[in-house]
Amino acid sequence: MTDFETISVDLGSDGLATLTITRPKALNALNEQVLTELSQALEDLAARDLRALIVTGEGRAFIAGADIKAMMEMSADEALTFGHLGHSVMNALQGLPFPTIAAVNGFALGGGLELALSCDLIYLSEKAKVGLPEVGLGIIPGFGGTQRLGRRIGWHHARRLVFTGATIDAAEALRIGLALEVFPADEFMDKVRDVATAIASQGPVAVRRAREVMARGAELPLEDANRAEVEAFAGLWDTADRAEGMAAFVDRRDVDFQGA
Ligand code: CAA
Numbered sequence: 001m002t003d004f005e006t007i008s009v010d011l012g013s014d015g016l017a018t019l020t021i022t023r024p025k026a027l028n029a030l031n032e033q034v035l036t037e038l039s040q041a042l043e044d045l046a047a048r049d050l051r052a053l054i055v056t057g058e059g060r061a062f063i064a065g066a067d068i069k070a071m072m073e074m075s076a077d078e079a080l081t082f083g084h085l086g087h088s089v090m091n092a093l094q095g096l097p098f099p100t101i102a103a104v105n106g107f108a109l110g111g112g113l114e115l116a117l118s119c120d121l122i123y124l125s126e127k128a129k130v131g132l133p134e135v136g137l138g139i140i141p142g143f144g145g146t147q148r149l150g151r152r153i154g155w156h157h158a159r160r161l162v163f164t165g166a167t168i169d170a171a172e173a174l175r176i177g178l179a180l181e182v183f184p185a186d187e188f189m190d191k192v193r194d195v196a197t198a199i200a201s202q203g204p205v206a207v208r209r210a211r212e213v214m215a216r217g218a219e220l221p222l223e224d225a226n227r228a229e230v231e232a233f234a235g236l237w238d239t240a241d242r243a244e245g246m247a248a249f250v251d252r253r254d255v256d257f258q259g260a
Pocket of ligand 1: 025026027029064065066067068069070086107109110111112114133134137140141142143145
């Protein structure tokens, strides 16, 4: 993996990778460089045999949004290009072939929340604060927030958050279903890693297939989505992991998945 200036990628040894935004002086704000480096890292990660990816931020923020100072100088054409770049990063993250976990350690505002919403699971530190404050800057969320927030938590709460630009704390994010769980700050990353490890201990091919079917199915009529599910279900029969998983159960022994 290339060396980056504004992000770091730890590939781990257990199939669990961690991607950290490392621009803490600007609260990890997303400028063109961060987005470009994210894009390169995600392309690399997509080709690896990983079981899960954790995304987090260095310092007291997850990501405090798109870089306002950089956006201030942009023309409308440049804003369009910047918006497309942001969307391509969010789509690349959402399109990874393995589960992704947003470990929201602090502020996740604007583009930061949009990046978290592009992950499968969102966990918050008790110190986290989240929101889409863009209307307070005279713009709207531009990296998918107007679309992914409502799909995640329902349109009623999404409209309230977008229209008021409110920043909410972890307890409220949990209450409205934006956070899956809130963990104490001092054990936050350990708790998130426990979730990633639980995922990594399952049949890797099965997890990938389940994820694929759930993501694709959410955009399909139920009948088509259920057809995709049953095809994926039967499609797993020829995998070594399916034979091993069932044999381990019947033999009452620990399972040893090969990911094939
Ligand atoms: N862009 C650029 N710089 C940012 C930033 C951002 N989104 N957020 C924080 N920073 C910078 C600050 O300018 C400051 O830098 P300097 O020391 O050089 O002045 C540094 O990070 C620390 O920030 P603060 O001093 O403001 O820290 P704070 O604790 O007082 O406040 C905060 C923290 C409430 C998160 C506040 O920084 C803030 O409101 N940030 C902006 C949040 C925001 O509006 N995000 C949405 C951006 S628009 C967007 O994301 C559009 C989109 O959808 C694509």
